[in-house]
Amino acid sequence: MSYLAELASPVDLEGWRRWARAFALAGTPGEAIEWRVAGEAAGLFQPEPAPLPGAEAGFSVPRRFLQLAETAICHRDPERFALLYALLQAVLRQRDVLAVAIDPLVARVAGMAKAVRRDIHKMHAFVRFRAIEAEDGGQQFIAWFEPEHHIVEAAAPFFQRRFAAMRWSILTSERSVHWDGAELSFAGGVPRSAAPSEDALEELWRSYYAAIFNPARLKVQAMRSEMPEKYWKNLPEARLIRPLVESAERRAREMVAAVPALPNPQPQRPAMQPLGASAMADAQAVTRLEELRAEAAGCRNCPLWAPATQTVFGEGPEHASVVFVGEQPGDSEDLKGRPFVGPAGQLFDRALGEAGLDRQKVYVTNAVKHFKFEPRGKRRIHQKPNAGEIRACRPWLTGELATIRPKLVVALGATAVQSLIGKATSLRSVRGQVLKTDNDAEMMATVHPSYLLRVPDEALRASEYAKFVEDLRLVGEHDPSVRMG
Amino acid sequence: MDVQSKLEILADAAKYDASCASSGTEKRHSADGKGIGSTEGMGICHSYAPDGRCISLLKILLTNACMFDCRYCINRSSSNVRRARFTVREVVDLTLDFYKRNYIEGLFLSSGIIRSPDYTMEQLVLVARTLRVGHGFRGYIHLKTIPDAAPELVAEAGLHADRLSINIELPTETGLKTLAPEKDVRAIRRTMGDLRVRLEEATEEKRRSVRAPRFAPAGQSTQMIVGADGASDRTILDTSANLYGSYRLKRVYYSAFSPIPDASAGLPLAAPPLLREHRLYQADWLLRFYGFTVDEIAPASGMLPLDIDPKLAWALQHRDRFPLDLNRASREELLRVPGLGTKSVERILSARRFRLVRSDDLARLRVPVGKVLPFVVLPDHRPATRLLDGERLVERLRPPARQLELAL
Numbered sequence: 001m002s003y004l005a006e007l008a009s010p011v012d013l014e015g016w017r018r019w020a021r022a023f024a025l026a027g028t029p030g031e032a033i034e035w036r037v038a039g040e041a042a043g044l045f046q047p048e049p050a051p052l053p054g055a056e057a058g059f060s061v062p063r064r065f066l067q068l069a070e071t072a073i074c075h076r077d078p079e080r081f082a083l084l085y086a087l088l089q090a091v092l093r094q095r096d097v098l099a100v101a102i103d104p105l106v107a108r109v110a111g112m113a114k115a116v117r118r119d120i121h122k123m124h125a126f127v128r129f130r131a132i133e134a135e136d137g138g139q140q141f142i143a144w145f146e147p148e149h150h151i152v153e154a155a156a157p158f159f160q161r162r163f164a165a166m167r168w169s170i171l172t173s174e175r176s177v178h179w180d181g182a183e184l185s186f187a188g189g190v191p192r193s194a195a196p197s198e199d200a201l202e203e204l205w206r207s208y209y210a211a212i213f214n215p216a217r218l219k220v221q222a223m224r225s226e227m228p229e230k231y232w233k234n235l236p237e238a239r240l241i242r243p244l245v246e247s248a249e250r251r252a253r254e255m256v257a258a259v260p261a262l263p264n265p266q267p268q269r270p271a272m273q274p275l276g277a278s279a280m281a282d283a284q285a286v287t288r289l290e291e292l293r294a295e296a297a298g299c300r301n302c303p304l305w306a307p308a309t310q311t312v313f314g315e316g317p318e319h320a321s322v323v324f325v326g327e328q329p330g331d332s333e334d335l336k337g338r339p340f341v342g343p344a345g346q347l348f349d350r351a352l353g354e355a356g357l358d359r360q361k362v363y364v365t366n367a368v369k370h371f372k373f374e375p376r377g378k379r380r381i382h383q384k385p386n387a388g389e390i391r392a393c394r395p396w397l398t399g400e401l402a403t404i405r406p407k408l409v410v411a412l413g414a415t416a417v418q419s420l421i422g423k424a425t426s427l428r429s430v431r432g433q434v435l436k437t438d439n440d441a442e443m444m445a446t447v448h449p450s451y452l453l454r455v456p457d458e459a460l461r462a463s464e465y466a467k468f469v470e471d472l473r474l475v476g477e478h479d480p481s482v483r484m485g
Numbered sequence: 486m487d488v489q490s491k492l493e494i495l496a497d498a499a500k501y502d503a504s505c506a507s508s509g510t511e512k513r514h515s516a517d518g519k520g521i522g523s524t525e526g527m528g529i530c531h532s533y534a535p536d537g538r539c540i541s542l543l544k545i546l547l548t549n550a551c552m553f554d555c556r557y558c559i560n561r562s563s564s565n566v567r568r569a570r571f572t573v574r575e576v577v578d579l580t581l582d583f584y585k586r587n588y589i590e591g592l593f594l595s596s597g598i599i600r601s602p603d604y605t606m607e608q609l610v611l612v613a614r615t616l617r618v619g620h621g622f623r624g625y626i627h628l629k630t631i632p633d634a635a636p637e638l639v640a641e642a643g644l645h646a647d648r649l650s651i652n653i654e655l656p657t658e659t660g661l662k663t664l665a666p667e668k669d670v671r672a673i674r675r676t677m678g679d680l681r682v683r684l685e686e687a688t689e690e691k692r693r694s695v696r697a698p699r700f701a702p703a704g705q706s707t708q709m710i711v712g713a714d715g716a717s718d719r720t721i722l723d724t725s726a727n728l729y730g731s732y733r734l735k736r737v738y739y740s741a742f743s744p745i746p747d748a749s750a751g752l753p754l755a756a757p758p759l760l761r762e763h764r765l766y767q768a769d770w771l772l773r774f775y776g777f778t779v780d781e782i783a784p785a786s787g788m789l790p791l792d793i794d795p796k797l798a799w800a801l802q803h804r805d806r807f808p809l810d811l812n813r814a815s816r817e818e819l820l821r822v823p824g825l826g827t828k829s830v831e832r833i834l835s836a837r838r839f840r841l842v843r844s845d846d847l848a849r850l851r852v853p854v855g856k857v858l859p860f861v862v863l864p865d866h867r868p869a870t871r872l873l874d875g876e877r878l879v880e881r882l883r884p885p886a887r888q889l890e891l892a893l
Binding site: 096097100101102103104107121124125126129130141143159160161164165166181199201203210211212214216217218220223237244245248252256258261263264267268269306307309332335375377378379 | 501522552554587675678729741840849
């Protein structure tokens with residue numbers, strides 16, 4: 001016993017689903033079904049028309065199967081309905097069979113869906129509208145296209161989303177689609193002669209196509225694999241391919257062989273010199289501190305400048321009585337060009353506030369003025385500056401301190417201590433004391449706020465933070481002028 | 486000068502910029518009948534030139550007049566090239582006319598530097614604003630960002646554009662100083678840093694409110710010229726790794742230095758190193774999607790091999806790690822097997838939860854079977870030890886010498 005299952009159109013997914021559901025419930029084997037699209041030529045044998053499946057009892061299939069079927073049914077292979085039915089049976093036996101890409105049937109249907117998606121994508125890419133004057137005097141856009149599969153319905157909504165304000169039609173030999181500004185309508189195929197044969201703008205488009213091509217990089221195979229020759233006859237620019245390819249070698253040879261030309265005796269207006277922001281900073285620098293900042297912007301005293309974005313100089317009042325010195329800028333500081341604006345900077349601000357100090361009244365800077373890091377994918381991993389880098393950057397810090405002449409310098413972390421007293425010293429041995437810097441200012445030391453972000457143990461982190469705030473409070477006692485208010 | 490002549494000059498002037506992507510932006514459409522255009526995430530290449538490059542955007546300069554004298558550039562101030570300048574209206578009309586005929590996804594607009602960075606940036610922004618605000622254009626816009634342009638211009642550029650880019654041009658500062666004396670690597674990096682800050686702030690704001698102003702949803706990219714200076718592949722890839730890490734670039738484009746008409750003296754007048762460019766792209770992919778580091782793929786000599794791809798080269802130098810059991814190896818290990826791409830690896834991982842992968846299955850995964858087999862063990866396949874150890878393996882896997890591109 002064999003059955004004839006008739007579908008309303010080549011892409012009649014609803015019809016296919018009705019038949020397939022009934023056949024599957026009845027346990028009909030795939031070999032017993034002949035699938036046919038209404039109006040298409042019948043096979044040699046005339047099987048029994050199948051009884052209209054009436055069973056409403058259903059079963060569910062994974063959404064992924066329906067998505068695959070919706071695409072694969074557009075394939076021009078007449079076997080597609082039967083293959084989809086076979087796949088449905090496989091899914092009913094093993095629900096997650098679609099995850100097995102190496103299964104021959106899954107691979108075949110997935111391959112068909114892929115071909116259809118590619119055809120749709122190429123239709124979105126290679127349709128070329130030609131404008132004609134409509135009866136009411138407005139513009140109407142018409143394209144002729146030759147898809148490989150039954151994709152006009154599937155490809156049309158894209159054009160609707162994109163060109164809703166235009167009136168357009170896409171004509172093919174099998175199916176046509178029209179958009180009148182309000183509704184999408186489909187009709188049968190038409191001959192190619194129904195589409196306009198040219199558009200005045202195509203000459204301009206060809207000029208662009210010819211000019212954007214670089215004859216020194218001929219890669220015809222790469223072009224053909226993405227834009228197969230079957231599409232060329234409907235692409236207005238494609239008539240240039242042959243002459244461009246044929247002249248490319250000669251043009252490239254001529255460019256290579258050409259003697260370098262003499263510079264234009266009337267060159268374009270020469271560049272104005274002070275262009276960059278740093279050059280502008282030079283011109284505007286009025287104070288010694290601003291001068292230093294501008295000089296430091298071009299610092300090459302050690303190799304850290306090259307991978308970094310910019311020099312991050314200190315920031316704060318010219319004559320601050322307290323200067324905080326950190327280690328080096330981090331990721332955010334490097335991008336923004338300002339010290340202590342990243343996560344550690346935010347923690348520092350919070351601690352300052354809790355200690356009753358006003359960040360606006362103090363000067364904040366770093367021992368090393370460039371961010372030292374190791375790129376790791378999309379991140380930059382902080383690296384500790386070495387003794388040579390600290391030494392190379394020291395003149396800037398010394399310059400800042402000599403200009404500001406603070407009463408108190410607060411070293412945040414061991415790197416700052418090392419830079420300020422000129423030798424590597426453990427933080428523990430100096431924390432809580434008042435020392436002297438080379439410049440005869442008083443110096444106190446505490447931890448760097450980034451240390452507080454790294455303490456893994458929560459209780460320890462809280463107690464370390466409290467100690468840090470306490471150290472800052474001592475700064476306020478030492479110099480009440482930097483307190484808030 | 487008529488529009489056609491301007492288009493010829495200003496498209497020719499723009500073609501040395503390799504970027505043409507129209508992907509990765511937000512989804513937009515004009516189904517409401519207002520304005521025109523759409524973007525759907527995936528980019529579309531509307532045509533291909535015989536140089537194999539896709540044509541997705543109308544890629545032009547606003548003007549090729551330029552006060553910079555970059556020696557590799559056809560538009561340098563001392564070049565004898567014909568100069569032209571589009572009006573804002575001309576660019577807008579061309580974009581819309583091409584777009585309506587489905588020739589393009591949108592506009593990629595750049596410009597020679599005229600008068601000042603701010604003036605130049607202002608002109609670019611004016612075109613984008615006219616398209617977006619004046620014509621409701623919802624297609625793709627890529628704007629070149631001029632280093633050190635005023636912050637309010639950058640903000641408006643990001644409001645209208647999908648992607649912004651600044652070209653780093655050369656991997657080292659020495660190279661840039663020699664070949665593009667007016668360009669300032671620090672200004673370029675500062676601007677890239679500023680763009681990253683703005684992009685991240687915009688993403689953050691968007692999370693809080695859908696009405697937050699947009700900023701270049703397709704991110705930023707850059708381009709490096711390959712072969713104009715003496716920089717090695719190692720230097721180039723180190724710079725790329727630095728740029729990806731520092732500025733979260735969507736892409737670094739590599740552009741093989743190409744002979745130009747009216748070239749300046751002292752530059753290599755030779756065919757562009759296309760194969761080298763191709764190997765750099767492969768290496769770039771290995772860095773971003775396959776878990777490799779620059780140290781692993783760029784050899785001490787500094788140059789990637791030209792005859793085989795960088796992953797195969799790595800595998801041949803680490804034969805002790807192979808063959809791998811395809812049915813047991815981790816994702817990280819599978820990604821290092823020559824011939825397996827990220828998609829095939831995912832398919833293998835998914836399929837082997839249900840049954841063992843055998844040699845017949847490889848063809849169904851559409852992987853280059855001959856390349857994969859020497860490096861894997863399957864239930865019905867084990868590569869001969871002598872094969873993996875022998876020098877002949879390189880010979881076997883080396884692709885045949887490329888045929889010259891000739892007739893159609």
